[in-house]
Amino acid sequence: MISNVAGFKTYLTDYDRGLLEGEEGKASQMAMRILHRMLPVYGVDRFMDISAAHIDSTVYMGIATMEYAERLASLGAKVRVPSTLNVSGVDEFGWEDWEVPPEVAGNAIRQMKAYEAMGCIPTWTCAPYQTDHAPVFGQQIAAGESNVIGYYNSVIGARTERYPDLLDICAAITGRVPAAGLHLDAGRAGTKLLRLKGIPRALQEDDSFYPVLGHLLGRKASDGVPVVEGMEVQPNMDQLKAVCAGGASAGAIALFHLVGITPEAPTVEEAFQGHVPTTVLEIGMDDLREAYRELSTSQGEKLDLVVLGSPHFSVNEFKALAPLVVGKTCHPDVQFLVTCSRAVRMIAEHVGLLGPIEAFGAKITVDTCPLTSPMLPPRIKHLMTNSAKYAYYSPGLLNVDVTYGRLSDCVKSAVLGRIEREEGAWRA
Numbered sequence: 001m002i003s004n005v006a007g008f009k010t011y012l013t014d015y016d017r018g019l020l021e022g023e024e025g026k027a028s029q030m031a032m033r034i035l036h037r038m039l040p041v042y043g044v045d046r047f048m049d050i051s052a053a054h055i056d057s058t059v060y061m062g063i064a065t066m067e068y069a070e071r072l073a074s075l076g077a078k079v080r081v082p083s084t085l086n087v088s089g090v091d092e093f094g095w096e097d098w099e100v101p102p103e104v105a106g107n108a109i110r111q112m113k114a115y116e117a118m119g120c121i122p123t124w125t126c127a128p129y130q131t132d133h134a135p136v137f138g139q140q141i142a143a144g145e146s147n148v149i150g151y152y153n154s155v156i157g158a159r160t161e162r163y164p165d166l167l168d169i170c171a172a173i174t175g176r177v178p179a180a181g182l183h184l185d186a187g188r189a190g191t192k193l194l195r196l197k198g199i200p201r202a203l204q205e206d207d208s209f210y211p212v213l214g215h216l217l218g219r220k221a222s223d224g225v226p227v228v229e230g231m232e233v234q235p236n237m238d239q240l241k242a243v244c245a246g247g248a249s250a251g252a253i254a255l256f257h258l259v260g261i262t263p264e265a266p267t268v269e270e271a272f273q274g275h276v277p278t279t280v281l282e283i284g285m286d287d288l289r290e291a292y293r294e295l296s297t298s299q300g301e302k303l304d305l306v307v308l309g310s311p312h313f314s315v316n317e318f319k320a321l322a323p324l325v326v327g328k329t330c331h332p333d334v335q336f337l338v339t340c341s342r343a344v345r346m347i348a349e350h351v352g353l354l355g356p357i358e359a360f361g362a363k364i365t366v367d368t369c370p371l372t373s374p375m376l377p378p379r380i381k382h383l384m385t386n387s388a389k390y391a392y393y394s395p396g397l398l399n400v401d402v403t404y405g406r407l408s409d410c411v412k413s414a415v416l417g418r419i420e421r422e423e424g425a426w427r428a
Contacts, residue, residue, distance in 0.1 A: 008040040016047055019174055027077030031170035035178070038167065042178035052135050053083040053172035054128050054152075056144025057165040058115055059372045060089025060108035068166060069114035072173070080175035083120045084128040086145045087312075088112050090375075091367045092124075098365075098375035108373075118173070124367040125341035127241065127312040129156065137263055140183060142171035146248030147241065147311050147389065153255040155240045157263040159183045162254050182255055188264060189273035190257050192221045193280045196230030199288065203425045204232055208406040209288075210239040211388030214246020214253075216291040220281060222251030227271040229259045230283075238314055245311050246388030285425075292426050295391040295404035298382060301418040303331075303403075305376070305383040306410045309339035310369055310390045317407075318348040322356050324411045330361030331417030335380070338362055339369040361414075371397055384410050384419060 003010045003017070018024060019032035039045060060066065089108035090100055116122050123131055129151050135141050135158035143149050143160040144167075152158040161181045163171060171177045181187040194217070203209050217226050226247075235243070235258075247253030257265035265271035308321070321338070330336045338357070340348070345366050348354050354364065370376050371393050382401045385391055391404045405413070405421045413420045 003036070005037055005040055009045060010036065010039050011046045013047070016176065025076055027072050027075035028173055030072065030075065031077070031173040032176070034167065034170045035174060035176060039178055042161070042180040044178050044180040046179050047176040048140065048179040048183060050081055050140045050142050050171060050175055050177050052081050052139060052141040053079065053168060054086060054141070054143040054145060054148050055083055055115065055120055055168050055172060056086040056163075057169045058085045058088050058112065058124070059165065060104070060111050061165070063107065065165070066107050066111040066114070069111050069169075072169065073114040073117040077173050078119045079172040081172055082133060083172040084123040084131070084133050085115055085120050086124075086148070087126050087368045087372055088124055089368060089373050091365050091373070094365060095373075095375070097363065098373075099377050100373060100375050104374060115169070118169070120172070123341060123343070125312045125343075126310070126369070127314065127341065129241070130237070130312075130314050131341070131343060142168055142177050144168035146252065147245040149254045150244035150248045150256070151241055153182055153188075154244060154257065154262050159188075162252070185273070188255060189225065189275055190227035190265070190271040191224030191278050192226050193268065193277040194220060194226055194228050195280065195282050196228065197282050197284050199230070199285065200425055201232050206406065206425070207239060207242070208386070208426070210235060210242040211246045211386070211391075211404070212288055212292045212295065214243035215250045215295060215388045215392070216283065216287060217243070217247040217253050217256055218250025219291060219294075220283075221256075222253065224278070225255050225257065226253065227257045227259060227265060227268065227277070229268055231258055231261055234261060236316075238317055241311050242388065246392075249389045249392040289426060292404070295388055296402060297395050298401035298403060299419070300382065300401070302382045303334055303384055303413055303417060303419050304380045305335045305337060306414045307337045307339070307370060307383050307385050307390055308387065308407070308410065310371065310385075310387040312369075313338050313340040313344060315344055315347050315353075318344070318353040318357070320407060321411070322353045324408055325360035325362070326356045328360055328411070328415050330414045333417050334414045336360070336362040336414050337365060337370070339365050342366045384413055386410055
C-alpha cells in the first residue's frame with residue numbers, strides 16, 4: 001500500500017496500515033504514526049521487521065519523558081519483541097544513599113514502572129549484551145544507548161541503526177523500523193582503514209589501551225565505518241565493550257570492524273565488502289598518546305571520587321577489582337563508586353566478590369550512573385576513572401575535572417587520596 005508523509009511517498013504493508021488506522025489499539029497507532037513520520041528522516045520509503053529491542057528512553061530527562069512513557073502505558077502499549085531496558089535516572093531502591101532530590105527520584109521511578117508495564121525486561125543496564133538477553137549474529141533489532149549500538153553491531157554482528165530516545169520504544173511496540181542504514185548489507189561496509197603501526201604487543205594486552213583506541217576511532221572516523229588493521233591480540237569481552245563506549249562517546253561510532261577479530265571482518269577485503277577504502281590512515285603511538293591525553297582534563301593531585309562502570313561493570317571486572325583492594329582502605333576524603341546491573345551485583349555478591357570491595361570502602365550502585373542521575377554531592381570536583389565514556393562526558397555533564405587511568409591506578413589513587421598513575425608505554 002502507498003501512503004504519503006508530507007509529500008514523501010511510502011510503501012506500507014497491510015500490517016503497517018492497520019497500525020496507522022488504529023486496528024491494534026491507540027498505543028500501537030501512536031507509535032506507528034511517529035515511526036511513519038520518521039521515514040523521510042531516514043531517507044527510505046518502507047519498514048522492516050525486528051525481533052528484539054533495547055530501550056534507552058528509560059533515562060529520566062524531566063517531566064516530558066515520564067509523561068510520554070505513562071501516556072503509552074495508559075493507552076495499553078505492549079512491546080511486540082523482547083525489549084531490555086537501559087539505565088534509569090535513579091537506583092530504584094538505593095537512591096536515598098546519594099543526593100538525589102526526592103521529586104526527581106519519584107518521577108524517575110514512575111517512568112521505570114511505565115516501561116515495565118509495557119512488558120519490557122527490567123534489566124536496567126547499559127550492558128545488556130552481558131545478560132541472557134543478548135542478540136545473536138545477524139539478528140535485526142532496534143537499540144538505543146550508544147555503546148550498546150556499537151557492541152551489537154560490531155562485536156556480535158547483530159543489526160541496528162542509531163535509535164534515539166522515544167523512537168526506540170515505538171519500534172518495540174510495533175516490531176517495525178525503517179529499512180535503512182546498518183540494517184542492510186550495503187550500510188555495513190567499511191569506509192575508512194586505520195592501520196596500527198608500531199603499537200607494542202604489551203600495550204595491546206593492557207586494559208588501558210582499549211578505551212583509548214575507542215576514543216581515537218571516534219576522533220578519526222566519526223563519519224563512517226572504521227576498519228582497524230594490525231591488532232596482534234584477541235581482546236576480551238570487557239576490552240571490546242570499552243572500544244565501543246569510547247568510540248560512541250567521542251564520535252557516535254555505531255559500527256567498526258577489527259580485522260581478524262570482529263565477525264564481519266575476517267579480512268580487510270571482506271570488511272570493505274570488496275570496495276576501496278575512502279581513506280587510509282596509519283595510527284602510531286603518537287596518535288594513541290594524544291588520544292590518551294585527551295581523556296584527562298587535569299593532571300593535578302586532588303581526588304574526590306573514583307567512578308567505575310561505564311558501561312556497567314561485569315562480573316569479570318569485579319573479579320579484577322577484588323584482589324586489588326584486599327587488605328586496603330579507601331582514603332577518607334575519596335568516594336569510590338562502582339555502577340553495575342542488578343543481575344551482576346547479585347552474582348558478584350553470591351560468589352563473594354563484593355565483601356572485600358565494600359570493606360575497602362566502595363559503594364555499589366545499580367540501575368543507573370552519575371551521568372544520568374543527579375546523585376553526586378557538590379563537593380565532587382575531580383574524579384578518576386578507567387572508562388573513556390566517564391572521562392569524555394563528566395566534564396560537561398558533571399562540571400568536574402577528570403583523570404583517566406587503568407584500574408590499578410584508580411585503586412592506588414583512592415588509597416593515597418591523590419592521583420597516581422603508572423604511565424608505562426603512555427609516556428612519550
